[in-house]
């Protein structure tokens with residue numbers, strides 16, 4: 001039975017590679033990243049010993065919601081940038097904190113590769129199809145757009161979609177945040193034919209905003 005494993009860009013930790021290829025050094029800086037890396041290694045060991053076909057997908061920053069606005073993120077301790085910004089726009093939070101403005105990036109804020117959840121779902125379908133076709137039986141792919149946006153660019157996009165500027169405050173850096181995490185997505189594009197549909201930041205934010213506006217209390221009525 002082939003296996004598709006959900007891994008994370010957090011396996012790379014802080015790296016000088018921009019964008020990050022799958023064979024970059026892996027130095028996770030979080031417990032989460034460390035456990036994902038350990039699991040990747042166990043899967044590979046099992047493949048070597050018993051021939052288990054597998055595909056590992058390393059997600060970058062998954063975001064957005066179903067374009068129809070009926071499925072989206074809803075969990076009690078939200079920490080994701082776009083979700084928090086939407087909640088702020090709804091008045092559920094007072095303002096947006098920008099965690100660090102002194103990074104070595106063009107505007108001083110962290111850069112991430114924001115991949116829409118629907119494109120991520122499509123990547124899984126491609127991975128399963130390739131495994132069933134007998135291709136890519138021990139493969140690892142980054143899943144991202146291959147370009148990044150800064151925290152300020154994301155907040156500007158939220159302001160544009162929502163129609164009013166959110167209050168912002170510069171806060172200290174958040175521990176364990178690498179300055180840049182941008183996928184080198186060449187491998188998944190070339191080998192699996194991955195073609196993300198959501199490449200425009202405002203379009204991505206719009207789907208998240210539609211979900212939050214229509215479901216201010218998540219899945220609760």
Ligand SMILES: O=c1ccn([C@@H]2O[C@H](COP(=O)(O)OP(=O)(O)O[C@H]3O[C@H](CO)[C@@H](O)[C@H](O)[C@H]3O)[C@@H](O)[C@H]2O)c(=O)[nH]1
Pocket residue numbers: 008009010059060061062079080081082084096097098099100110111112151174177181
């Ligand atoms: O209120 C906030 C929230 C976030 N950020 C910044 O926004 C960026 C993105 O943060 P967030 O949305 O929390 O995502 P990440 O911390 O980059 O982590 C995501 O992406 C990782 C892979 O890159 C996954 O492993 C994690 O599960 C997933 O949460 C970071 O630079 C944060 O410092 C702020 O400035 N203010």
